[in-house]
Amino acid sequence: MLKRIRYISEFSHALGPDELRQVAADSARNNKRDQITGLLISAGKLFFQLLEGPPAAVDECYRRIKEDPRHTNVLLLAMEVGDMERLCPDWDMKGIDLNDESQERLELLRGVMLSIHIQQMATDRLRLALEEAVWTEFLRVGEEP
Numbered sequence: 001m002l003k004r005i006r007y008i009s010e011f012s013h014a015l016g017p018d019e020l021r022q023v024a025a026d027s028a029r030n031n032k033r034d035q036i037t038g039l040l041i042s043a044g045k046l047f048f049q050l051l052e053g054p055p056a057a058v059d060e061c062y063r064r065i066k067e068d069p070r071h072t073n074v075l076l077l078a079m080e081v082g083d084m085e086r087l088c089p090d091w092d093m094k095g096i097d098l099n100d101e102s103q104e105r106l107e108l109l110r111g112v113m114l115s116i117h118i119q120q121m122a123t124d125r126l127r128l129a130l131e132e133a134v135w136t137e138f139l140r141v142g143e144e145p
């Protein structure tokens, strides 16, 4: 049984290439121990990460990641559980830095990351608005004689 999650988050402060490499290297060390594989992309001030492995290990890892002060607004994009093949069987955690300004072809990928983030923030806000409206409606109906 494999669990796979994808999330996107924002740097909480400027992180340089050395720090980004360090995050990936530290993650890879833990992930080897926990049988987790995946990739960690950074672009602009955003992270996109794919994590896959035994469900309990992935849950525990994601719990630690969400509490990490180096990033904020950790937004879950997708979660899958099942008898699946790993997408990144050879990467304990492959760090990919898209911020090399000299590489113009990376501009498009940075734009895609930004679009995903904006869209996810909007989706999360709409979901909250929907839930608030439903609770309000439910309570109002509940109060009717």
Ligand SMILES: Cc1cc2nc3c(=O)[nH]c(=O)nc-3n(C[C@H](O)[C@H](O)[C@H](O)COP(=O)(O)O)c2cc1C
Pocket: 023, 026, 027, 028, 030, 031, 040, 047, 049, 051, 061, 064, 065, 066, 067, 068, 070, 071, 093
């Ligand atoms: C963007 C980001 C991705 C991370 N990815 C992982 C990861 O894949 N695996 C992991 O163990 N820790 C990851 N971390 C680090 C965890 O948040 C946490 O600091 C670490 O797991 C603590 O490990 P330690 O108890 O060995 O110090 C990540 C942190 C950030 C900011």
